[in-house]
Amino acid sequence: MDFEYSDITNQWMEKLSAFMDTHVYPIEKDYIQTVAQQTQRWQTPDMMQDLKQKAKDAGLWNLFLPKEYLPHGAGLTNLEYAPLCEMMGRIHWCAEIFNCSAPDTGNMEVLAKYGSDEQKASWLLPLLNGDIRSAFAMTEPDVASSDATNIQTQIRREGNQYVINGRKWYTSGAMNRDCNVLIVMGKTDSDAERHRQQSQIIVPMETQGVTVVRPMSAMGYFDEPVGHAEVVFDDVRVPAENILVGEGEGFAIAQGRLGPGRIHHCMRLIGCAQRALDLTLARVEKRTTFGQPLSKHQSVRESIASMYCKIEQARLLTLKAADQMDRYGNKVAKNIIAAIKIVAPKMACEVVDEAIQIHGAMGTSQDTCLSAAYAYARTVRLADGPDQVHMMQLARNLVAEAND
Template sequence: MNFEYNQKTKDLLARLNAFMDSHVYPNERLYHEQVCADRWGNPPIIDELKEKARAAGLWNLFLPDSEHGAGLTNVEYAPLCEVMGRAHFSPQIFNCAAPDTGNIETIERYGTQEQKARWLPGMLDGTIRSAFAMTEPEVASSDATNIRSSIVRDGDDYVINGHKWWISGVGDPRCELLIFMGKTDPQAPKHKQQSMILVPLKTPGIEVIRPMTVFGYDDAPHGHMEIRFENVRVPASSILLGEGRGFEIAQGRLGPGRIHHCMRLIGLAERCLELMCRRVSKRVAFGRPIGEQSVTLERIAESRILIDQARLLTLKAAYMMDTVGNKEARAEIAMIKVAAPNMACKVIDWAIQAHGAAGVSQDFVLANYYAHARKIRFADGPDEVHRNQIGRLELAKYAEAT
């Protein structure tokens, strides 16, 4: 196997790293200050850096096989996504942030020409953002067939009723669109009951109740909102692909979304390992630098091993997605979706420990990054669901052999 990135990726990687060094890392503190000053506003530094990124040709890098993006394969995009993940807020600077990436791909892949014309220009231009409304508080949403929200045809419209939460991105003042998943036919076969529909956020009947917090973090201005939908009416032309196709769309949407989370978490873990190494090199305890203590050296070494293992598994999953398709790569996608968040949690936890009490304070990003990594163990399916899938696929190999 050839582990070397191709020249196209190397060139983009060099430009992206230079951009991060020149514009992103130096503005991290300013970004957080602007968010604190206006919790649910639009930090001005983001728009400033987005213009620079667009001018530098570092825009919509996530879109494969598209006239609107860089046309990168998953393998080519992986190291770029990793670099963007080193600062939690930076993917949006390059218009490569979730959930917009998955929503753009969903509309481009499954939307009608009318739907694409209405929504894609603003999303691809970065002037509007979007959210994905699937998770519900009343049911175990790890099983998407549990969803209770309803989408009912009424003449030329659909009427939507439901209760959703953890709807990431709705806090952003630029958020204008929801992709809503609900049931159009509760009597249909199990995986044909659900549909997806495009819902403008300002449609009457949508009530944003509150932002959910992750270990006390509200993740403003992005946010993870609880929302109620009461008799929300949208044109019938808003349905994606047709009634009963929601589960199918979800499977197509979540594969790339899952691996993108993993790519970014590898970058986040790399950044935290770097912070840990710099911290322990300068701090002295019991007469010598903390970095010379055996327990610290072991944690640094183990972090290096875990990060590289996760990266290789991510690249394998990306390679299979590129060569045999998402369905055939489902075991590898599930494996990395378990491995990467658990790896990141462990590495960040060790970095926090190396920083002492400062590591859990607001003066460093580590506590916030830990909260984010721990959250990803639920996002796009919890560990338990992916482990069950991996186990069933592994057992099936031997069932077929006998």
């Protein structure tokens, strides 16, 4: 096993690192202040659009797309993309600059893999170009959506149209003014076999009957200007050709979507945790308590050592998962994907929590990224399946394989 990044990966890392040092880190606080002060809460600031154009010009665009989607992406493997995604994760809003942010990445992968030629022309190409943004409507307030077969939103065929009725929440991206399209998961046949009841369908945001009820906060953060929405679908009618693949394929599409989505979250969370550690290492040399720098206190040293170990363990596990996905495919790598989805968010929560503790009151304030980082990490312990579901499925698979 080779523990060194390839020459190709190192070249991309140097290029991305230089871009962030030049264009992103210097304006990090300005961006946050701009978002907080602008009158249009859900409008993407002009400075983000400027950064996107710079990223395009630098060839740092759609880095997540593998070689089968060239020339639209960088053509990287999961293993090659991992450290780049981690680098973007050091600033929670940074991935959008490179058109690599959720939920757009997942939606682009779905449209690229499952979309018809017409669907790709209408929605995939504008997403790849960064002309529009999108949202994925799956989670519902009235059912345990960690089990996708519980979804109750109805998708009913009427002639050459589908009629959609239901309520979704935590529909990430739906608050943003540039969000033009939703991919909605619902039931087309309640009498079918359990995993064939669901379908996914494309719904333009401006369709009559689509109502954004309110933004949803995640631990007090509304994630402006992207946001997470509660959305009601009231007799929403779309053309029958908007269905993805066909009726009954929704659960399979969701599983295909969530594999890459889960590992991308883990990659970004490692970057998030690494940033917390980096800030802590600087803090402990600047802050003095009881007559000496924080770095001289044994308890602080132990915390730093523990933070480092946890990050390295999660990073190695994530890289192994990426390699397994590249070599054998997502289905074969399902166990290790489940493992990283259990490990990485919890690791990030623990590391960021330690960073907040060492920073003291400042760590809870708006003067650092730590409180927002903790909210993000804690939320991802639920996003794309809660810890308990992944542990249950992983253990079930391991027992079955051991006794096969």
